[in-house]
Every structure is written in structure tokens, then in C-alpha cells.
Amino acid sequence: MEDAILVSIYVFVLAIFVGFEVITKVPPLLHTPLMSGSNAISGITIVGALISAGAGHALLSTVLGTLAVICATINVVGGFMVTDRMLEMFKKDKKEEGK
Amino acid sequence: MATLLNLSYLLAAVLFIFGLKQLGSPKTARRGNMLAMLGMLIAILMTLLDKQIIDFTYIIIGLIVGAGIGAYAAITVQMTNMPQMVALFNGFGGAASTFVAYSEFVAGNYVTSTGDPKLDIVITIGLSVLIGTVTFSGSLIAFAKLQGIMRGAPITFKGQQALNAASLIAVVILGGMLAVNPDNAILLVIILAIALLLGVISVIPIGGADMPVVISLLNSYSGLAAAATGFVLSNNVLIISGALVGASGLILTQIMCKAMNRSLANVLFAAVGTDDSTGTASGGRKDKSSVTQYTAEDAAMVFEAAQSVIIVPGYGLAVAQAQHVLQEFAQMLMANGTKVRYAIHPVAGRMPGHMNVLLAEANVPYDMLLEMDEINEDFQNTDIALVIGANDVINPAARTDKSSPLYGMPILNVDHAKSVMIVKRSLSAGFAGVDNELFYDQKTMMLFGDAKGMVTDLVKEYKNL
Numbered sequence: 001m002e003d004a005i006l007v008s009i010y011v012f013v014l015a016i017f018v019g020f021e022v023i024t025k026v027p028p029l030l031h032t033p034l035m036s037g038s039n040a041i042s043g044i045t046i047v048g049a050l051i052s053a054g055a056g057h058a059l060l061s062t063v064l065g066t067l068a069v070i071c072a073t074i075n076v077v078g079g080f081m082v083t084d085r086m087l088e089m090f091k092k093d094k095k096e097e098g099k
Numbered sequence: 100m101a102t103l104l105n106l107s108y109l110l111a112a113v114l115f116i117f118g119l120k121q122l123g124s125p126k127t128a129r130r131g132n133m134l135a136m137l138g139m140l141i142a143i144l145m146t147l148l149d150k151q152i153i154d155f156t157y158i159i160i161g162l163i164v165g166a167g168i169g170a171y172a173a174i175t176v177q178m179t180n181m182p183q184m185v186a187l188f189n190g191f192g193g194a195a196s197t198f199v200a201y202s203e204f205v206a207g208n209y210v211t212s213t214g215d216p217k218l219d220i221v222i223t224i225g226l227s228v229l230i231g232t233v234t235f236s237g238s239l240i241a242f243a244k245l246q247g248i249m250r251g252a253p254i255t256f257k258g259q260q261a262l263n264a265a266s267l268i269a270v271v272i273l274g275g276m277l278a279v280n281p282d283n284a285i286l287l288v289i290i291l292a293i294a295l296l297l298g299v300i301s302v303i304p305i306g307g308a309d310m311p312v313v314i315s316l317l318n319s320y321s322g323l324a325a326a327a328t329g330f331v332l333s334n335n336v337l338i339i340s341g342a343l344v345g346a347s348g349l350i351l352t353q354i355m356c357k358a359m360n361r362s363l364a365n366v367l368f369a370a371v372g373t374d375d376s377t378g379t380a381s382g383g384r385k386d387k388s389s390v391t392q393y394t395a396e397d398a399a400m401v402f403e404a405a406q407s408v409i410i411v412p413g414y415g416l417a418v419a420q421a422q423h424v425l426q427e428f429a430q431m432l433m434a435n436g437t438k439v440r441y442a443i444h445p446v447a448g449r450m451p452g453h454m455n456v457l458l459a460e461a462n463v464p465y466d467m468l469l470e471m472d473e474i475n476e477d478f479q480n481t482d483i484a485l486v487i488g489a490n491d492v493i494n495p496a497a498r499t500d501k502s503s504p505l506y507g508m509p510i511l512n513v514d515h516a517k518s519v520m521i522v523k524r525s526l527s528a529g530f531a532g533v534d535n536e537l538f539y540d541q542k543t544m545m546l547f548g549d550a551k552g553m554v555t556d557l558v559k560e561y562k563n564l
Contacts, residue, residue, distance in 0.1 A: 016342045023346060029125060035351065041119075044340040048332050051149065057206040062202075065157065077173070078170065
């Protein structure tokens with residue numbers, strides 16, 4: 001096994017722990033925006049997709065890359081926008097806001 | 100340049116983590132989402148500057164098409180349809196991972212400079228295609244079930260488990276063969292085909308009401324798919340983001356299972372449930388004459404005298420689109436000096452946290468929304484518990500009746516309130532098909548009718564008092 005993949009495994013395992021720490025603190029109130037927001041984050045595949053689509057590979061590879069860009073962009077744009085739309089609706093009681 | 104790119108990826112990963120951290124409070128959540136967006140923007144822009152990219156034609160086409168579809172979906176989706184939307188987005192995430200890994204495979208990016216195949220890259224390509232494709236086809240089925248394109252009832256057939264197991268074994272063997280002989284491209288095609296099948300047959304036996312668990316699990320898969328693609332590309336930002344999302348989905352899956360008192364294995368394999376929470380039609384086994392029926396007018400008078408009210412909303416409320424009129428009623432009660440709060444059961448909706456979003460949309464301030472553990476002790480000091488569109492989550496049998504399928508499920512202590520009002524069409528049982536003894540309790544007043552119609556009547560009668 002090569003070093004690069006070992007480092008990748010380290011990063012993966014440590015990031016899972018960070019994920020558990022951060023996400024267990026999100027209250028149930030916000031679990032739906034958490035899901036759509038984290039979904040948008042998983043659209044980070046787009047950076048791989050951009051290279052697949054633009055690196056001047058053979059046609060099939062480029063086509064697959066372009067499909068990947070489309071799917072990942074739907075994820076990123078749709079995910080962040082709908083999360084924002086939801087979070088905008090969460091408001092505190094007006095009376096208390098005025099205080 | 101490569102260093103700069105990698106540092107910008109690190110920055111993106113840090114922004115994702117901060118963003119998720121700020122999602123921990125409704126005050127900062129919106130900013131958190133913006134931070135994650137900023138991280139994504141940085142990662143995308145810096146990638147576009149990478150010298151590997153020589154042709155922007157397809158990239159621009161892809162970005163425009165994807166952004167158009169994504170934005171359209173995000174702007175037009177109704178909040179009640181959020182679960183299927185998230186399911187669909189999960190599917191696209193999985194598909195993106197599959198496409199990237201496949202593209203790398205076709206481009207031959209798994210060989211070293213000397214031309215030998217790199218075993219670890221070949222294996223991660225196989226994994227990425229497998230997880231991504233299962234996420235994709237599984238999510239499409241979940242979407243179809245939630246959207247009503249497919250019936251929600253579990254679809255089972257003889258030998259289903261055996262087929263599942265056989266497919267998994269086949270994938271492992273094919274993956275092994277691919278690792279030995281990566282130039283045999285047909286192997287990856289077969290893995291892809293089996294993965295498509297696997298996603299379908301693993302989601303069709305799951306009942307409509309168990310979908311919250313499935314969406315959470317598929318959310319986790321979409322993260323793992325991104326991480327697997329990160330392994331293919333040796334790209335740490337993909338691995339970190341994928342791991343974060345994977346962990347998030349897993350936590351939500353666990354919470355949903357706990358709230359339904361089911362194990363994940365039971366949800367995935369037991370094929371529980373009928374079409375949806377509309378439930379099986381079973382008349383009360385108890386004497387119906389012990390049911391106290393109230394009209395809206397009677398109920399309005401009881402509300403007039405109440406000091407405190409806890410509203411227990413269920414998904415039936417959202418189906419009837421009665422959230423807005425309910426909040427109107429709540430505001431009238433509050434104007435009269437009555438303390439009003441909402442008690443939200445973790446599975447009161449079609450996905451984790453769904454009910455909170457639906458009520459927030461109806462302008463309910465979030466400090467009126469209390470989760471089960473926060474409010475359960477308060478029921479005993481509350482004059483009226485008003486239940487709308489919920490059933491199994493308030494069934495006391497979950498606490499006492501060991502023979503009940505609901506036994507052990509955490510419930511809202513509605514029966515501890517001084518009196519209970521239940522808005523319901525009939526006495527029919529809930530999703531679990533279990534009769535609810537609370538309907539026959541002396542302190543329970545049944546308001547028979549459609550949620551929206553009944554609450555509208557309540558508002559009218561309350562005004563007339």
C-alpha cells in the first residue's frame with residue numbers, strides 16, 4: 001500500500017470524528033437544513049468533476065466528466081439555496097426581538 | 100501552484116466545518132450555510148485556475164445546466180416536499196461520484212508513470228462507482244415513493260435477501276477481478292449494473308413511513324461516495340467533506356431509529372408498514388360509547404378557560420395544510436393570555452426536523468417549538484394538549500403494553516395533561532395499526548373532522564365567544 005492512500009485513510013478517519021463532534025451538537029430543530037446543507041457540501045465532488053470535464057481527455061471521459069459537473073452543480077447550487085431558504089424562515093418571537 | 104490549490108482546499112474544508120458548527124444554533128445557522136457556500140466557491144474557483152484544465156467548453160455547459168436545474172428546484176420546491184427533494188439531491192451526489200470515478204477509469208488515470216496499474220486507485224474507483232451508484236438508484240426509489248410515483252408499501256418478493264447477498268458477493272468478486280485485471284473494462288460496467296440493481300432492491304422493501312431513516316442513510320452514503328472519489332483523486336477536501344456528511348447522515352439515521360424504537364436492521368429488512376401513515380382501517384376494539392365527542396364550539400369554550408396549551412402536530416397537519424390557520428389560532432390564544440407551545444416528536448414529519456421547517460414556514464417562532472425531551476415533563480402542568488394529525492407518537496401503549504408493537508417507543512406524554520383534545524377524522528389506528536386507548540380516556544375530547552376545517556372552525560368559534 002502506498003503512503004498517499006495511508007494518509008488519505010488517516011484524514012478520512014479523523015474527519016469522521018470531527019463530523020461526529022460537530023454534528024451531534026446540531027439540535028433537532030435544524031436537522032432538515034442540516035441534511036440539505038450537508039448534501040450541498042457533499043457536492044464538493046464538483047472539483048473532481050471539473051478536472052474530468054476539462055482536462056482534455058478522450059470523448060467518453062469528457063462526457064462522463066460533464067455529466068458529473070451537472071450532477072454535482074445541482075447538488076451544490078440546489079442544496080445551498082434551499083438550505084438558505086429554509087433557514088430564512090426560522091425566526092424568533094418578534095416581541096422578544098424588540099427587547 | 101499545486102500548493103496554493105491544496106491550501107485553498109484546506110481553507111474550504113475548514114469553512115465547511117465552521118459552517119456545520121454554526122448550524123448548531125438557529126441564530127447563526129444562516130451564516131453557517133453562507134460560510135460553507137464560501138468554502139465551496141473558493142474550492143471551485145481555485146480548481147478552475149488549475150493548469151490541468153485546458154478546455155472550458157464542457158465545464159461551462161455543465162455548470163450552467165446544473166445551476167439552472169438546482170436553482171429552479173430550490174426556489175420552487177414546497178416545504179412539504181423537502182424529503183423527496185433531499186432524496187433526489189442525494190441521488191445526484193451519488194451519480195456525480197460515479198461519473199467522476201468512471202471518467203478517471205476511462206481516462207486511464209489509474210496507472211503509474213511506468214504504466215503499471217495502481218492497485219489502490221483501481222480498488223477505490225470500484226468502491227466509488229459502487230457506493231455512488233447504489234446511492235443514486237436507491238435515492239431515485241426513495242424519491243418515487245415519497246413523491247407518490249411509486250406506492251409507499253413495502254415491495255417484497257421471494258428470495259429478496261438472497262438476491263441482496265448474492266449481488267454484494269458478486270460485486271466483491273468482480274472488484275477483486277478488476278483489481279487484478281484493470282484493463283478489462285467490462286468488469287466495471289457489470290459492477291455499475293449490479294450497483295444499480297442493489298440500490299433498487301434494498302430500498303423497495305422499506306415502507307413509506309420508514310423513509311426518514313432511509314433518506315438519512317442515503318445522505319450518509321452520498322457523503323461516503325464523495326469520500327471514495329476523494330480516495331480515487333487523492334484529494335483531501337473530498338475526503339474530509341465526504342466524511343463529515345457521512346457522519347452527519349449516520350447520526351441522523353441513528354436518531355430516527357431511536358425515535359421509532361427500531362433497529363436499523365429492522366427498518367432495512369423487516370418490510371414493516373402499509374402504504375403510509377394513513378394506516379389500516381381498524382375500528383376500535385373498545386366500546387365507542389366511551390368516546391367523548393366535542394364540537395368546535397364546545398372546544399372553543401374549553402380553550403377560553405385554559406391557562407396553558409401544548410400543541411402536538413403530526414404529519415397529518417401538513418397533509419391538510421393546516422399549519423397557518425393553526426398558528427393563527429395559537430396567536431389568538433396567546434393574545435388571550437394563554438401560554439402556547441408546540442411539542443415536536445422526532446418523527447413528526449417525513450424527514451429529520453421536517454415538522455420544524457413546516458411550522459417555521461407558517462411563521463411559528465422557533466422558540467415556541469420544543470423537542471420531546473424539553474417539554475415532556477411539562478405536560479402534567481398543562482391544561483390542554485391539542486393533538487393534530489399525530490397518533491402513534493402519543494399512544495400510551497408504548498409505555499405500558501408489552502404486547503404492543505409500539506412498546507418502548509419514546510412518546511410525548513400527552514396523557515399527563517389535564518385534558519386532551521384530539522383532532523382526527525375517525526377513530527382509525529395509526530401507521531402501526533394499533534388502537535389508541537387515549538381516544539377513550541375520560542379526559543380526552545375528540546374533535547372529529549379534517550384538520551384544516553376543524554382548526555378553522557375553532558378560530559371562528561373562539562372569535563365569537
